[in-house]
Amino acid sequence: MRVALFVTCINDLLHPRTGQAVVALLERLGVEVDFPDGQSCCGQPQFNTGYRHATEPLVRRFDHAFRDYEYVVTPSGSCAAMVRDNYPRIGAKAAAEGRGRELADAAALAVPKTYELTEFLVDVLKVTDVGAYYPHTVTYHPTCHGLRMLGLGDRPRRLLEQVKGLELRELPGAEECCGFGGTFAVKNAAVSAAMGADKVRNVLGTGAEAVCTVDNSCLLHIGGTLARQGSPVRPVHIAEILASTEGGVR
Amino acid sequence: MSGTYLGMPDFPRAAAAATRDTRLRANLTHATHTIRDKRAKAVAELDDWAQLRAAGAAVKDRTLRHLDHYLEQLEAAVVAAGGQVHWAVDADEANRIVTRLVRETGEREVVKVKSMATQEIGLNEALAEAGIRAYETDLAELIVQLGDDLPSHLLVPAIHRNRSEIRDIFRREMGSWGRPAPEGLSDSPAELAEAARLHLREKFLSAKVGISGANFMVAETGTLVVVESEGNGRMCLTLPETLISVVGIEKVVPRWQDLEVFLQLLPRSSTAERMNPYTSTWTGTTDGDGPRTFHLVLLDNGRTDTLADTVGRQALRCIRCSACLNVCPVYERAGGHAYGSPYPGPIGAILTPQLRGIEGALEASLPYASSLCGACYEVCPVAIDIPEVLLHLRERVVEGGPVTRRGARTVLQPAKGHAAERAAMRAAAWAFDHPGVLRAGARLAARTRRLHPRRLPGPGRAWSATRELPAVPAESFRDWWQRTRGTSSERQGGAK
Numbered sequence: 001m002r003v004a005l006f007v008t009c010i011n012d013l014l015h016p017r018t019g020q021a022v023v024a025l026l027e028r029l030g031v032e033v034d035f036p037d038g039q040s041c042c043g044q045p046q047f048n049t050g051y052r053h054a055t056e057p058l059v060r061r062f063d064h065a066f067r068d069y070e071y072v073v074t075p076s077g078s079c080a081a082m083v084r085d086n087y088p089r090i091g092a093k094a095a096a097e098g099r100g101r102e103l104a105d106a107a108a109l110a111v112p113k114t115y116e117l118t119e120f121l122v123d124v125l126k127v128t129d130v131g132a133y134y135p136h137t138v139t140y141h142p143t144c145h146g147l148r149m150l151g152l153g154d155r156p157r158r159l160l161e162q163v164k165g166l167e168l169r170e171l172p173g174a175e176e177c178c179g180f181g182g183t184f185a186v187k188n189a190a191v192s193a194a195m196g197a198d199k200v201r202n203v204l205g206t207g208a209e210a211v212c213t214v215d216n217s218c219l220l221h222i223g224g225t226l227a228r229q230g231s232p233v234r235p236v237h238i239a240e241i242l243a244s245t246e247g248g249v250r
Numbered sequence: 251m252s253g254t255y256l257g258m259p260d261f262p263r264a265a266a267a268a269t270r271d272t273r274l275r276a277n278l279t280h281a282t283h284t285i286r287d288k289r290a291k292a293v294a295e296l297d298d299w300a301q302l303r304a305a306g307a308a309v310k311d312r313t314l315r316h317l318d319h320y321l322e323q324l325e326a327a328v329v330a331a332g333g334q335v336h337w338a339v340d341a342d343e344a345n346r347i348v349t350r351l352v353r354e355t356g357e358r359e360v361v362k363v364k365s366m367a368t369q370e371i372g373l374n375e376a377l378a379e380a381g382i383r384a385y386e387t388d389l390a391e392l393i394v395q396l397g398d399d400l401p402s403h404l405l406v407p408a409i410h411r412n413r414s415e416i417r418d419i420f421r422r423e424m425g426s427w428g429r430p431a432p433e434g435l436s437d438s439p440a441e442l443a444e445a446a447r448l449h450l451r452e453k454f455l456s457a458k459v460g461i462s463g464a465n466f467m468v469a470e471t472g473t474l475v476v477v478e479s480e481g482n483g484r485m486c487l488t489l490p491e492t493l494i495s496v497v498g499i500e501k502v503v504p505r506w507q508d509l510e511v512f513l514q515l516l517p518r519s520s521t522a523e524r525m526n527p528y529t530s531t532w533t534g535t536t537d538g539d540g541p542r543t544f545h546l547v548l549l550d551n552g553r554t555d556t557l558a559d560t561v562g563r564q565a566l567r568c569i570r571c572s573a574c575l576n577v578c579p580v581y582e583r584a585g586g587h588a589y590g591s592p593y594p595g596p597i598g599a600i601l602t603p604q605l606r607g608i609e610g611a612l613e614a615s616l617p618y619a620s621s622l623c624g625a626c627y628e629v630c631p632v633a634i635d636i637p638e639v640l641l642h643l644r645e646r647v648v649e650g651g652p653v654t655r656r657g658a659r660t661v662l663q664p665a666k667g668h669a670a671e672r673a674a675m676r677a678a679a680w681a682f683d684h685p686g687v688l689r690a691g692a693r694l695a696a697r698t699r700r701l702h703p704r705r706l707p708g709p710g711r712a713w714s715a716t717r718e719l720p721a722v723p724a725e726s727f728r729d730w731w732q733r734t735r736g737t738s739s740e741r742q743g744g745a746k
Contacts (some may be wrong), residue, residue, distance in 0.1 A: 007727050009682060013692050014720050016727035035731045041682035042608030046675050048622060054679040061683055089638075098615030148624035177579045182620025187617065189712030192265035194275075194583040197718070220615070 002032040003068050004137060006074040006114070009041035013162050017116070021243035022117060028243075029125060038065040044082040049183045052090060056103060059087055063106035067149040072113050073120045075239045077146030077214040080116040087111060096221040116146065117239055118214055122155040127184045128162050135165035138236070139208040141222065142197070143215040144177050155213055156158050156238055163241060169206040180221035196225040212241060251598070255400065256414040265584035275665035278582050281409045286576045288522035289629070291354035291732035296514070296523070305511045307633040310567035313504055320502045321548065327472025332535020333544040337571075338496075338553050339656075341371035347547050348373060348494055349380045350462065355460045355492050363476060363483035364388035365463025366495045366570055367549050369401060369592035384425070385453045386463065387482040388439060391444050396423040402586025402594060404572035405520050410585055413437040419443055426451050441446035450482060460490035460541065464497045465569065467546075468513060470505050472585035473533040474546070477516060477526040485531045493532070498549050500557075502568040512569060515631040519571035552605035558654035559690070561642040563583055565600045567632040574636060578644060580619055589616065598637040607655065608646055614665045617643035685728075692726040699724070 003026065007019040023124050042062065043055030048077050060161040062083065066072045088111060091104030121127055140160060156194025160168055179185070186192075199222060203211045211226075213219050216237050223235030258264060268274055268742040291300050313320055336351075352360060354598045358370070360377070362368065362384050374384045374395075386395040393408040394401050397427065410421040417437040424431045435441055443611045462483065473496055476483050486660035487493060492567050505507065509595045517526040535544050545568070557563050563634030575581045575595030586594035590612045599620060603613040619625075626636045648671070650664040664672070681687050695702075699722040705714045713719070 008686075012727045014722065016723050016725060016730050019727035020730060035728075035735070037728070037732075038685060040349035040685055040688065040708065041678075043679070043682075046661075046679050047674060048644075049671070050617075050646075050648040051643070051672070051679070052645050053649065054676050057683040058679060078464075112359045144621070144625075148628055175625075176501070177621050177623035177625070179579065179621060181623070184618065184621045186263060186710070186712045187717065188262050188271045188580070189585050190262070191580050192717040194269045194620070195579050218722055221717065224720065227718035228716060 001030070001071070002069070003071040003073050003120075004034050004039075004069040006039055006062075006066065006072050006079070007035065008043075008074055008076045008079045010217055010220070011075060014220070015237065018075050018216055018239050020238040022073065025130060025250045026073070026241060028245075029127065029130060031125070034069070036069075036088070037066040038228055040065075042079040042082040044079060044086075045182055047082065047086055047090070048181075052093065055090060056094065059090055059103055059106055059110075062087075062110055066113070067109065070113060071115060071120065071124065072110070073115050073117055073238060075117045075214070076216065077083040077116050077143050077152065079148055080114055080119075080193055082113045082146040083151035084111050085249045086213060104194075116150055116152065116214060118152060118159055119150065121159060122243075128158045129160065130162070130242050131161040132242045132244050133165050134163050134241045136210055137167045137206075137208040137212045138171040138212050138241065139171045139172070139203055139206040140238075141171055141178065141203070141211055141213045141218065142174055143213050143218045145151070148173060148212045152214065159224050159242060160238070163244075164246075166241065168209040169189045169205055171211075174202075176186045178218050178222050180218050182217070185221060192221075193225075196221055200225045200229065200231070204231065210232065210236045212236050212238050212240075214238050255590050255592075258587075258612050260611045261588055261590070261619045262615060263344070263583070264317050264590070265580075265619070268585040268588055269583050271585075271642050273412070273582065274585050277410055277412050278585055282582050285522065286573075289573060289576065292459065292518040292522040292524065298517070302511055302515055303633050306515045306631055307507050307567060309511060310505060310632055311564075313502060314411055314500065314563060314566055317499065317557065318500070320504055321555055323469040324472055324506075325521065326468055326504050327470065328534060328544075328638060329472075330555075331472050332536075333472065333534040333546055336545060336547045338547055338549050338551070341549075344371050344547055344549050344551070345376035345514060348496060349449060350381070350603065351492070351494055351545055352377065352382050352459055355459050357623055359383050359453075360459040360461050361387050361453050361457040361486050362391075362489065363460070363462040363478070363486040364391045364407070365461070365496060366404065366592055367463045367498050370498075371496070371549065371551065373496065378453050380712075385450075385457070387486055388478070388484075389443070389480055392446055392450070394420060396420065396427060401592055403437055404570050404593065404595070404597075405575075405577060406572075410587075413439060413442060416442055418439070424449050433700060434584075434619035450485075452487060452546070454482075454485040454489050457486075457490050459492045459494065460486040462487055462493065462495045463493055464501055465516065465574075466509060467497060467502045468504075468506055468509070469502050471533055473506070473531050475509065476528075476530045477513070478528045479521060479523075479526060482529050484528050487530050487532060488540050490541055492543040492545070493677075494545045494547065496547045498551070499553050501728040514692065516571050519569075519629070521632040525606055542686075552607075555654040556601075556604040557630050559604065559642075562600065562604050562639050564634045565597065565604060565639060566633055568597050568598070568601065569632060570597075571631055573629040573631065575735045577629050578620075579625070580621060580625065584619070589619070596620060596636045596640075597634070600636055600643060603643050608643065608665070609708040614647045617641075617647060689728060693729070695722045695723055696726065701717065
């Protein structure tokens with residue numbers, strides 16, 4: 001099987017290890033991974049701040065980059081949700097504004113083939129034991145877009161529960177937003193910081209060595225708050241846990 | 251907090267002040283978590299909740315599509331039952347009508363059952379200017395009124411107060427409004443409730459005019475419905491000689507049968523009760539039973555304009571249950587006053603900018619008062635996709651666009667103060683659409699990574715005030731891929 005990796009801009013620029021982990025993990029599972037160079041940002045920062053028209057070239061770009069692939073896999077719940085939930089809206093609005101069906105058609109092609117990593121593993125590859133080894137205590141924060149827009153359910157947990165050496169700690173108030181919200185973190189900085197502080201208090205309360213999510217954007221906020229407090233708790237993307245083996249703990 | 255919403259600072263500033271108020275934060279967290287946990291249990295008892303929710307949304311949508319028809323049917327039924335109907339296009343007109351109706355009775359005092367619509371139009375202040383004193387009789391509204399305060403929650407207007415604050419307010423203020431608080435009043439809930447009961451009883455027994463809102467209006471019979479927990483509303487509805495009900499036009503439902511859906515959705519979503527303790531219905535007037543005169547004031551105040559917006563109109567489905575407030579992490583920390591209207595929380599963030607227009611600084615900031623976590627949509631008993639409307643309104647703020655004002659289509663200009671952001675967003679989108687530029691930028695950032703500041707200037711300062719900035723890695727993923735895999739997949743298209 002051959003899939004295209006949509007690494008997302010935040011992972012490309014700030015968290016290359018996550019993309020590398022996805023490549024290592026998928027190749028270990030016998031999947032051939034391509035990285036179409038023409039890919040870019042999904043457009044979420046612009047769309048979620050109200051600049052819908054500025055996202056349209058990025059919808060086109062996504063379509064061009066991934067048109068020839070049957071599966072597009074991304075290590076980001078919120079970017080997958082942007083494609084699946086909002087691309088059809090962008091397409092429908094452009095059509096309603098009398099600018100043709102091009103974007104709606106691009107969305108219709110993108111939606112069914114775009115998978116968040118844990119969805120792809122559980123639903124397409126049908127694995128929960130990916131042969132990972134990660135000898136640490138970990139608490140899992142289900143990100144809002146993964147939880148409510150994609151409906152990931154217990155897929156990430158089922159994958160984590162199969163990781164050898166990993167002890168999963170329950171996170172109190174897990175389903176509450178961490179407070180990142182893209183430009184929300186800047187536009188409503190005080191509320192965002194208060195939400196982040198409460199999330200971090202709950203993370204610390206678990207005593208876990210690491211906090212894990214399916215999204216580096218939330219981890220940027222949680223990890224940045226932890227680091228400012230001088231906490232040794234590591235923010236870690238689920239791909240990096242699942243890619244770790246006894247031969248090479250990441 | 252003084253008793254007016256005018257001149258409210260925009261949301262981020264008001265919310266920042268609230269996050270520093272530790273007592274407010276504690277009161278809100280305790281109350282919202284208690285209600286949300288109880289609600290989840292009450293909803294889980296019904297195995298057809300999803301169908302009820304869909305039915306609620308469908309009934310509301312169908313009614314809103316034919317709103318003119320159902321309102322005319324309602325008016326005819328109310329008149330046939332002995333009531334009088336008044337149409338108010340905005341807050342001023344509604345206040346003038348109610349003031350005139352009260353004056354015509356010759357009374358200087360009225361009792362009120364809790365009503366969002368009269369909060370929305372500032373009726374108490376308008377009556378006060380005309381020399382008429384309005385007494386709030388809902389317990390929480392009484393606390394708010396005595397404290398010269400503003401409601402901060404749809405269902406629990408005094409949610410920001412704890413019981414020792416309430417005892418202090420009762421002791422200090424009750425005497426100047428009527429019967430004083432009993433000597434040695436403690437902060438036990440039973441004593442506080444008894445003090446309020448004695449204080450209010452005087453008002454109920456002497457009042458000749460009652461003012462109410464309504465949760466629903468049934469078009470086929472002209473019947474109004476109020477659901478409540480305390481019974482104070484029923485006293486207001488039945489004891490006075492004249493009853494004036496001020497109700498938003500979106501509250502109409504076609505038939506009695508529709509109440510079957512809403513009388514399940516509302517109490518479970520709001521108070522986590524299977525059935526609310528008091529459901530009062532009234533239809534016109536009846537000899538020897540209840541008020542002799544009944545007036546219905548139908549309030550538009552921006553609702554028809556909201557209805558003209560195909561995305562935003564779903565906000566008019568709202569049945570004011572407050573479930574979205576109780577799950578909202580932003581409301582929990584910002585408190586209700588930051589939203590600058592009687593409609594706080596996620597529903598307020600989409601309703602207020604639509605009812606009032608988005609041109610004011612507060613109204614333009616409200617669509618951004620959300621992290622878009624989606625918890626509000628998940629709990630909404632009439633499935634209002636609040637995040638979708640927030641995004642729709644954000645677009646209206648930064649890009650402008652067509653809107654309806656007073657029934658006329660007009661094109662709104664983008665809000666001021668977003669020029670730098672707009673330029674940055676467009677520049678980012680342009681860079682993301684030109685991977686060569688992006689790659690060059692990433693390499694430059696990597697090469698200069700040791701020079702990056704630990705604290706950011708400008709808008710970024712808000713981030714680095716409480717969070718560490720991420721370190722820029724030495725090599726982007728894109729460059730790693732090209733270095734280790736060699737071949738670029740440019741043939742897959744997309745390169746310009």
